[in-house]
Amino acid sequence: MVHGRQSAHPGAVAAPLCSVCAPAQKERDVRAAAAAAERAGPKPRHGCPVCGRDCLKASALQKHLRVHSGERPFQCPVCRKSFVQHVHMTEHLRIHTGEKPYTCPLCGRSFTFSSALRRHQRLHADTRPFQCAVCHKSFKQRSSLKGHQLVHTGVRFPCPVCSKSFSRPLELNYHVGTHSSARPYYCHTLTSVLFHICPPDLPPNRGKVTPGADGFI
16 A cells, blocks of 8 residues: 555556545545536536426436326236336336345345335334324334324224224224134144234244135135
């Protein structure tokens, strides 16, 4: 490692800078690049005539305009669902192929979409970025917050069999199963049959259930 920036002959490899000089040199390079961009003048922008959104490239503007026109030129060859952008169709195809390229480095679980992996990784972290505006209770997932917010609306979902009511549709579904003698789900851990699927917050092994003889899914 050497101090300062050394000039090298053409074709020669410059010696790497030390830990003291490297940050300073990086800052000088950034400033020089910013000055060069300022001298070159602002890049032309392409504004959307509908909503006024600025796009850096004409191609980006063309893609954006499909949002307003409703055009969906990219169609899935399997289910014929159409998409605004080709990348969205490519991601959708993984549903049909079963490809799950995004793997959690902590537990090894794989996901079809990068967004699903990001949501899953919050379960391993202590962060709870979604906060209720009424009671300030926070949640790891946006869907959990939406389910919680029903508590504050006063809306209740009544059971069609008895007089009980519930603040969340999922709770109602679990409850309705108690009125039926059918036990379509089998728990491998408890070695028993269940009225319904175990709640999603159970530990992974406790949540493994399979349809029983009745064929419910």
